[in-house]
Amino acid sequence: MSLGHTPGSASSVREEVLDNGLRVLIQSVHTAPLATVWCWYGVGSKDEIPGLTGVSHWVEHMNFKGTTNIPREQIKGIIEKYGGYWNAYTWIDQTAYTETATRHALDHMLFIEAERMSRCLYDPSDCESERTVIVSELQGGENDPEQVLDQELTATSFRAHGYRHPTIGWLSDLQTMTRDDLYGYYRRFYVPNNATLVIVGDVDGDDAMRSVVSRFDQVEPGEVGRRTATREPEQLGERSVTVRKEGTTAYLKVGFHAPAAADRDFYPLLVLDAVLTGAKGLNAWASFRMPPPQRSTRLYRALVNAGLASAVSGALLPTEEPYLYTISMTATDGTPLTRLEEAVLRELEAVRANGITPDELRKAKNQLRARLVFENDSITNIAHQLGFFATIASWQMYSTQVPRIEAVTLDEVGLAASERLRPARRTVGRFEPIR
Amino acid sequence: MNQVGVGPAQTDPQPRGLAATRAVLPNGVTVIAKQTRTTPAVTLHANVQAGTVFDPAGSEGIAHFVSRTIDRGSERYLSDQIAEQLDSRGVTLSASVSRHLLSLICTCLVEDFEDVLGLLAEIVMRPRFPAAEVDNRRGEIITLIRQGEDSPAVVAVEALLAMLYGPGHPYGRRVRGTVESVERIDSQALRAFHAAHCGPSVLSLAVVGDIEPDRAIERVHSTFDGWEAKAVSRAEVPSVPATTERRRRVIPMMNKSQTDIAYGFVTIAHSDPAYHAYWLMNNILGQYSLGGRLGDSIREQQGMAYYVFSSLDANLMPGPLIIRAGVSPANVERAVASIDAELAKLVEQGPTEQEVAESQRYLIGSMPRTLETNVGVASFLQMVEFFGLGLDYDVRVPDLLRAVTRDQVQAAARRAVDPGKAAVVVAGPYDGPLP
Numbered sequence: 001m002s003l004g005h006t007p008g009s010a011s012s013v014r015e016e017v018l019d020n021g022l023r024v025l026i027q028s029v030h031t032a033p034l035a036t037v038w039c040w041y042g043v044g045s046k047d048e049i050p051g052l053t054g055v056s057h058w059v060e061h062m063n064f065k066g067t068t069n070i071p072r073e074q075i076k077g078i079i080e081k082y083g084g085y086w087n088a089y090t091w092i093d094q095t096a097y098t099e100t101a102t103r104h105a106l107d108h109m110l111f112i113e114a115e116r117m118s119r120c121l122y123d124p125s126d127c128e129s130e131r132t133v134i135v136s137e138l139q140g141g142e143n144d145p146e147q148v149l150d151q152e153l154t155a156t157s158f159r160a161h162g163y164r165h166p167t168i169g170w171l172s173d174l175q176t177m178t179r180d181d182l183y184g185y186y187r188r189f190y191v192p193n194n195a196t197l198v199i200v201g202d203v204d205g206d207d208a209m210r211s212v213v214s215r216f217d218q219v220e221p222g223e224v225g226r227r228t229a230t231r232e233p234e235q236l237g238e239r240s241v242t243v244r245k246e247g248t249t250a251y252l253k254v255g256f257h258a259p260a261a262a263d264r265d266f267y268p269l270l271v272l273d274a275v276l277t278g279a280k281g282l283n284a285w286a287s288f289r290m291p292p293p294q295r296s297t298r299l300y301r302a303l304v305n306a307g308l309a310s311a312v313s314g315a316l317l318p319t320e321e322p323y324l325y326t327i328s329m330t331a332t333d334g335t336p337l338t339r340l341e342e343a344v345l346r347e348l349e350a351v352r353a354n355g356i357t358p359d360e361l362r363k364a365k366n367q368l369r370a371r372l373v374f375e376n377d378s379i380t381n382i383a384h385q386l387g388f389f390a391t392i393a394s395w396q397m398y399s400t401q402v403p404r405i406e407a408v409t410l411d412e413v414g415l416a417a418s419e420r421l422r423p424a425r426r427t428v429g430r431f432e433p434i435r
Numbered sequence: 436m437n438q439v440g441v442g443p444a445q446t447d448p449q450p451r452g453l454a455a456t457r458a459v460l461p462n463g464v465t466v467i468a469k470q471t472r473t474t475p476a477v478t479l480h481a482n483v484q485a486g487t488v489f490d491p492a493g494s495e496g497i498a499h500f501v502s503r504t505i506d507r508g509s510e511r512y513l514s515d516q517i518a519e520q521l522d523s524r525g526v527t528l529s530a531s532v533s534r535h536l537l538s539l540i541c542t543c544l545v546e547d548f549e550d551v552l553g554l555l556a557e558i559v560m561r562p563r564f565p566a567a568e569v570d571n572r573r574g575e576i577i578t579l580i581r582q583g584e585d586s587p588a589v590v591a592v593e594a595l596l597a598m599l600y601g602p603g604h605p606y607g608r609r610v611r612g613t614v615e616s617v618e619r620i621d622s623q624a625l626r627a628f629h630a631a632h633c634g635p636s637v638l639s640l641a642v643v644g645d646i647e648p649d650r651a652i653e654r655v656h657s658t659f660d661g662w663e664a665k666a667v668s669r670a671e672v673p674s675v676p677a678t679t680e681r682r683r684r685v686i687p688m689m690n691k692s693q694t695d696i697a698y699g700f701v702t703i704a705h706s707d708p709a710y711h712a713y714w715l716m717n718n719i720l721g722q723y724s725l726g727g728r729l730g731d732s733i734r735e736q737q738g739m740a741y742y743v744f745s746s747l748d749a750n751l752m753p754g755p756l757i758i759r760a761g762v763s764p765a766n767v768e769r770a771v772a773s774i775d776a777e778l779a780k781l782v783e784q785g786p787t788e789q790e791v792a793e794s795q796r797y798l799i800g801s802m803p804r805t806l807e808t809n810v811g812v813a814s815f816l817q818m819v820e821f822f823g824l825g826l827d828y829d830v831r832v833p834d835l836l837r838a839v840t841r842d843q844v845q846a847a848a849r850r851a852v853d854p855g856k857a858a859v860v861v862a863g864p865y866d867g868p869l870p
Contacts, residue, residue: 031471031472031473031807032473032803032806032807033803034803034804034807064725075724076723076724076725076731077723077724077793077797080723080724080793080796080797080800081793081796081797081800082800083796083797083798083799083800083801083802083803083804084800084801084804085801085804100804101800101804102800102803128738129735129736129737129738130738131738132738132739132763133734133738133739133740133741134741135763136693136739136740136741136761136762136763137741138692139692139693139761139763140692140693140741140742140761142691142692142693143586143587143588143691143692143693143863144586145585245690246690247585247690248581248582248584248585249578249581249582249585278522278527279525290527291527291529292527293521293522293524293525293526293527294522294527295514295517295518295521295522296515296518296519296522296523297522304571304575305571307570307571307574310574310575310578310579311575330578330582331578332574332575332577332578333574333577333578333581363522363523366523366524366525367522367523367524367525368525369525370476370524370525370526370543370544371525373474373475373476373544374474374476374525374542376474377473377474377476377808377809377810378473378807378808379807433585
């Protein structure tokens with residue numbers, strides 16, 4: 001079969017929910033002798049409270065440090081011996097763990113994920129050792145002016161919502177958090193009723209389901225409890241933040257409050273982003289590593305071809321709650337940020353006033369259609385998309401991406417532009433280098 | 436045999452493995468085709484042997500400059516027309532350059548294959564390098580160079596390569612050149628570089644996707660047929676004298692948070708009979724699981740770094756083995772001492788039998804993952820072509836790895852990674868001594 005023709009289509013995905021609440025999604029894809037497992041938890045940095053920022057990500061690191069039945073010293077090579085790859089990531093809405101290996105390793109991968117769900121050790125000395133690793137990760141981010149600006153812009157755009165702080169956390173929280181903070185957070189959120197397990201690959205659905213039941217059936221459900229649920233109040237006026245730091249290059253970033261993935265104007269804004277900066281697709285794991293087709297887009301022509309910027313990119317990510325649509329630019333050497341800012345805001349005002357053309361709409365849809373094929377080129381990517389959308393909305397949203405994009409009209413894009421790109425809803429971030 | 440009447444073709448005689456089809460066209464173009472049915476898409480991967488080794492003294496960065504301008508106008512199309520043709524199909528053409536190769540890679544839908552192939556051929560064969568485009572891209576390149584100068588990671592690696600090979604050696608030079616050298620490069624120089632170094636005899640094109648090999652080769656033949664065979668210059672890379680002592684360099688960048696360590700050696704060419712022993716040695720040292728022995732010591736046990744790993748770049752000429760780590764400034768001396776200790780231990784005691792077996796199993800077992808996607812297959816086939824490994828290399832590689840003994844891995848370590856002969860560069864907020 002061909003993945004690209006029907007990735008994640010509702011008819012090819014088997015969905016079951018165990019008695020303990022674990023949601024299981026299985027899709028058989030027989031293009032390579034491989035299987036992939038993704039285990040998703042509905043917890044991310046937006047769920048963190050002051051004093052514990054960064055805890056979701058630190059917990060993710062701790063969940064590679066051994067379990068009751070996998071001693072610490074046996075972690076190394078546990079997947080590699082099957083030629084496999086494993087990894088994890090934490091972001092604002094979710095924490096996800098993945099293994100991809102030969103299909104014969106499926107039960108072994110499920111064993112690892114079942115252990116991780118309830119039996120991680122949190123040895124105090126491992127917690128301390130990991131503290132310095134994470135501080136090192138944070139410092140690596142601080143070396144990059146674009147990351148510094150992104151963090152400042154996000155914190156300026158959000159005043160109340162948990163999306164305002166970085167996933168890595170604030171340094172003082174990383175310095176003071178305790179082993180008990182980490183372990184308590186782990187026990188609270190790592191329960192089957194807060195998880196989605198996805199299996200895709202060269203597997204038989206019935207066999208895979210039997211393995212899932214035997215590995216996870218005995219994991220006890222738990223009470224996740226009340227989460228922080230502050231909604232971001234509407235932004236009433238333009239905000240800005242200017243970072244002046246030693247450096248060589250100036251950066252500009254403009255952010256607007258965006259719709260959540262399930263909101264009505266998400267897809268119109270996705271089309272608008274394709275017109276402005278090129279279509280990225282919807283796979284946060286894979287697509288953003290491949291630059292978009294963008295040389296004929298409005299902002300590339302107005303900024304890069306005009307010599308004002310060496311790079312421009314847009315980002316509209318599917319999220320559970322309203323996050324940001326951002327446009328990031330690198331000023332060419334010697335170009336004042338004011339000129340770049342005037343030029344980009346002029347373009348945004350033009351699209352707010354006049355919308356996009358039928359040709360632009362057609363091209364954006366073509367681009368998105370192609371990108372959705374390209375970003376589903378492996379079982380790892382397909383499984384990622386099923387789990388990602390299950391975590392933020394529903395996995396069926398993944399299987400209906402193409403018709404949703406096809407259904408977007410000129411008027412909807414025009415409305416999204418005029419409403420979403422209003423000056424009062426934007427935040428402008430500038431990085432001005434001090435040489 | 437998948438002979439298509441355009442030159443000698445060979446097919447993997449074995450029933451298993453990739454069994455790609457290779458043909459050399461009458462004008463010298465090499466085509467490698469592999470049909471896959473994973474997605475309704477095709478990846479085109481063109482390599483021209485026109486890399487940075489051809490940068491003349493005084494015009495450092497010209498090969499890179501070509502990679503950023505080759506798609507900005509041709510005899511038949513203006514830059515905007517090329518952009519429109521790519522963007523309207525959702526295609527991103529990625530152009531990059533390495534020491535030996537100029538690479539153009541893109542993925543398109545099957546329905547667009549012939550159009551995109553035609554466009555790629557026009558770009559490769561008949562670029563015009565219009566002056567206005569060249570001036571614009573020069574500004575981008577200078578901005579990229581300035582961004583690199585602000586990145587401790589880039590600064591450390593560039594300084595290490597210059598130290599290992601000497602700043603004038605083709606493997607020691609900065610890929611992007613310097614602001615001064617780039618300012619001297621104009622349209623005429625780019626056209627001359629293209630004329631001297633780009634021709635059918637140094638082009639290889641991999642076509643991987645849902646298209647029959649015979650048809651792919653026939654289409655490539657008719658598309659590139661008009662490119663007349665011509666003599667192009669071959670790279671002459673001087674050898675590097677053996678090192679007898681340890682070299683150190685500290686580059687203070689006191690405005691940064693994290694310090695980057697680049698620590699390395701000149702090793703072997705890919706054609707060296709010991710290549711597979713080196714591959715295993717590098718895997719054990721700084722790759723396996725979370726960064727091999729280096730990851731165990733520096734990240735897992737001492738908690739000093741978020742990332743630490745080694746990479747081996749055996750090339751046409753002896754390439755570097757580079758160890759990289761990002762650490763807090765307070766840990767620089769301890770981290771370098773730990774790298775020294777791990778290398779000394781590997782040299783003196785060699786790996787364990789278990790480590791060799793684990794790395795063998797991992798590298799062999801990871802082949803299906805490497806070859807899961809069209810992009811992965813195309814990249815693998817081009818690597819095989821560049822080093823002349825034979826179309827059955829994917830089938831032979833397990834035995835080649837299994838044949839390596841523990842003693843051979845230790846011999847590779849003795850030959851390659853004696854800490855007394857290391858080059859060590861540290862860039863970041865550090866101005867102290869180095870061990």
